[in-house]
Amino acid sequence: MISVRNLNYVYGAGLPGSRQALFDINLDIETGDVVALIGHTGSGKSTLIQHFNALVPPTSGTVVIDGINVTDKAAKKSDIRKKVGLVFQYPEHQLFEETVFDDVAFGPKNLGLDEAEIKKRVFDACAIVGIKEKYFGFSPFELSGGQKRRVAIAGVIAMEPNVLVLDEPVAGLDPKGRDGILAMITGLHEQRPEMTIIFVSHSMEDVARVANHIIVMNEGSVAMTGTVAEVFSKGDELRGMGLAVPQITQITDRLRAMGYELPPHIYTLKYGERAIAALLRGEERTDV
Amino acid sequence: MFKDVIIGQYVEGNSFIHRMDPKMKLILTLLYMILLFSVKSIPAYIIATVFTLFIVCLCAVPFKLILKGLKPMIFILLFTAVMNLLMTRGEPLISYELFGRFTLSVTKEGVRIAVLMVVRLLYLLIGTSVLTLTTTPLKLTDGIERLLKPLDVIKVPSHEIAMMMTIALRFIPTLADETDKIMKAQLARGADFESGSIFRRAKALIPILVPLFVSAFRRADELATAMEARCYHGGEGRTKMNVSRIGSRDIKALVIFLIFAAAAAAAEIIV
Numbered sequence A: 001m002i003s004v005r006n007l008n009y010v011y012g013a014g015l016p017g018s019r020q021a022l023f024d025i026n027l028d029i030e031t032g033d034v035v036a037l038i039g040h041t042g043s044g045k046s047t048l049i050q051h052f053n054a055l056v057p058p059t060s061g062t063v064v065i066d067g068i069n070v071t072d073k074a075a076k077k078s079d080i081r082k083k084v085g086l087v088f089q090y091p092e093h094q095l096f097e098e099t100v101f102d103d104v105a106f107g108p109k110n111l112g113l114d115e116a117e118i119k120k121r122v123f124d125a126c127a128i129v130g131i132k133e134k135y136f137g138f139s140p141f142e143l144s145g146g147q148k149r150r151v152a153i154a155g156v157i158a159m160e161p162n163v164l165v166l167d168e169p170v171a172g173l174d175p176k177g178r179d180g181i182l183a184m185i186t187g188l189h190e191q192r193p194e195m196t197i198i199f200v201s202h203s204m205e206d207v208a209r210v211a212n213h214i215i216v217m218n219e220g221s222v223a224m225t226g227t228v229a230e231v232f233s234k235g236d237e238l239r240g241m242g243l244a245v246p247q248i249t250q251i252t253d254r255l256r257a258m259g260y261e262l263p264p265h266i267y268t269l270k271y272g273e274r275a276i277a278a279l280l281r282g283e284e285r286t287d288v
Numbered sequence B: 001m002f003k004d005v006i007i008g009q010y011v012e013g014n015s016f017i018h019r020m021d022p023k024m025k026l027i028l029t030l031l032y033m034i035l036l037f038s039v040k041s042i043p044a045y046i047i048a049t050v051f052t053l054f055i056v057c058l059c060a061v062p063f064k065l066i067l068k069g070l071k072p073m074i075f076i077l078l079f080t081a082v083m084n085l086l087m088t089r090g091e092p093l094i095s096y097e098l099f100g101r102f103t104l105s106v107t108k109e110g111v112r113i114a115v116l117m118v119v120r121l122l123y124l125l126i127g128t129s130v131l132t133l134t135t136t137p138l139k140l141t142d143g144i145e146r147l148l149k150p151l152d153v154i155k156v157p158s159h160e161i162a163m164m165m166t167i168a169l170r171f172i173p174t175l176a177d178e179t180d181k182i183m184k185a186q187l188a189r190g191a192d193f194e195s196g197s198i199f200r201r202a203k204a205l206i207p208i209l210v211p212l213f214v215s216a217f218r219r220a221d222e223l224a225t226a227m228e229a230r231c232y233h234g235g236e237g238r239t240k241m242n243v244s245r246i247g248s249r250d251i252k253a254l255v256i257f258l259i260f261a262a263a264a265a266a267a268e269i270i271v
């Protein structure tokens, strides 16, 4: 359970050229949710999620994670970082160890775990992200872009956080790499339903496929929160913020406006395809 | 945290000094330094003080910001003061026996030299801050390139020096950003940079340095390719898009400086 109250953040507070990035943010995220954070570039998404991990101190306001007040000076940063795993954008840029195994083990080692536990966690995390054992001895720099990204994500999953936060985890990947990462998020949610997953994305299709809740950021404020259905039913508002609803929803909305009877809440291609196919079959029958 | 570094930090503005030609600013800064190191008497110092205050007021940069740039230099200033206080021979004011063998004494001359030396360094720092705060790094390197140009005949690669400076300056904020990002990413993985022995702390830097070097090399490679793709081939036959020339404003600035310098010289002779 994450709750954010009246959070404000100013970059370079008190200096010329200071810039407020977050304005009075209030949020509640339930344990076990898969939450998508959307908003155009510069809307403050990355700034917000760094607060979940005590990497930036709020200018004002509080962030409470499972009862620990992150803003509290007495709270140990290492406890917070054990609880909340943060995968930065382009996490492959943080790889540094000689082998894949050592890099994934870096986080667990910092937690002070014993050898056997570290090994177990590395194996588990690599299984989740789909890095095979034969790569463990490779240098991370020998891998492809998509593989590097998986290794970097595994490095955070291996710390077994209660909350996993991913900043644009599919940015810059090819369609196959994208699908892999999204399937990984879905798989992780099924395997560990108690883990809260928050991810930043610009693709409404990806959001519809993976998330069950959406937080919409606009110019440093939270513009909307709700279930996927609630947020995507407000297409016009989203468009006003430079965002959109999934393409399939755009199509079915248009069809509905033209008088075709389609069920509401069509956000994924699969469901949309079935609904339209059913409509076509139904129409054929009435036509004949 | 790396954003506090003031070097190369330009403050937008439209003051007289902002609009001066960078060549003239560089020349005047150099002359100002020479002036500071040739004045010795109190009246001359007062004239230098007036001139320093004059340029600080004229440059329309918040004084707070100039002071902030001086902060990292406090140690050097203190060190200079202490060394001069203790190492100058003369009429002792206070003496202190050390281990019964050495006498440390603060002399009247020592106090005088320490104060003058600190003031001199302080003004030097303020003067150079005014230069970097009112001139974009790009204009600054352009000025340096054009001042070095006559040395081309003795094979000084003025264009290349300027290009290297431009690129280095251009990448300071990028690398600072990158370092910040990598540090945060490793902190998120439980890295600890702040506790343990010096040896442990040095080792803790590896997770920052390796990715930083990898990214610096990648960027260097990309930049080189991008420059070649746009047919960069060094300075030969290259012309400038914006050529700034010494104008009446710069002559005015030079004259004002020379008047102050003459006054300081006169004060020096009279005393």
Ligand SMILES: Nc1ncnc2c1ncn2[C@@H]1O[C@H](COP(=O)(O)OP(=O)(O)O)[C@@H](O)[C@H]1O
Binding pocket: A011, A012, A019, A020, A021, A039, A040, A041, A042, A043, A044, A045, A046, A047, A048
């Ligand atoms: N390190 C920084 N220093 C100063 N301003 C920053 C920094 N990082 C981000 N900002 C500013 O804060 C705002 C929000 O940025 P960010 O949180 O990165 O947005 P997003 O991730 O949604 O694209 C932007 O206006 C950006 O320019």
Ligand SMILES: [Mg+2]
Binding pocket: A045, A046, A047, A089, A167
């Ligand atoms: Mg971002």
